[in-house]
Amino acid sequence: MNAQFDPVTLWTVIIGMAVGSFALRFVFIGLVGDRPLPAWILRHLRYTAVAIIPALVAPLVVWPPATGGAPDTARLAAALVTAATGYATRNVLAAMFAGAGTLWALLYLTG
Template sequence: MIDRWQLWVVIAGLGLGSYAMRFVFMGLVGRRPLPEWALRHLRYTAVSIFPALVAPLVVWPEATGGTLDAPRGLAALAALAAGILTRNVFASMGAGALVLFAMLYWF
């Protein structure tokens, strides 16, 4: 177990780091326009977060003890295919959920 003072040092350090990162964008940049290259890269931030959150749940699911199984793999492929074909996040999530539940029922 971590000591109480070490825990508070870590919490304070994380809080200061979070504040510093936000201050750079809100305090220093403020109302100044960002360069075109920065805006172009920032457009992909939201697109990269969703796969980064979902990929560990597909590859190392807690429900199976950390081993890849067929229902989750097929659901991920269905969600990927629906996302590519429809370009719609909700259709992709719906297709993945339907395939996951169908495959869990089937297997």
């Protein structure tokens, strides 16, 4: 299925996204880059990655596209094993491999 886009609309969106992306980066690099940030901002920025990763992964566990949006045991178990391994070992790679191995094994066993 080929979607036809009006070239003016397409380029308006591309240029708008480029300007918005540049403006967001410029605020931090150009305006604030040479000044020290307050301690309260630095304290909150430490949790950015911790908040983003679960936000990206949770929809794929709860509403996986591979099953048409229905949660399944393999993905839920893999998420639990990943979280438990990460909590127990404090090792990101160990958690990722444990979760991936669990997902692969359960998908293989359940068909």
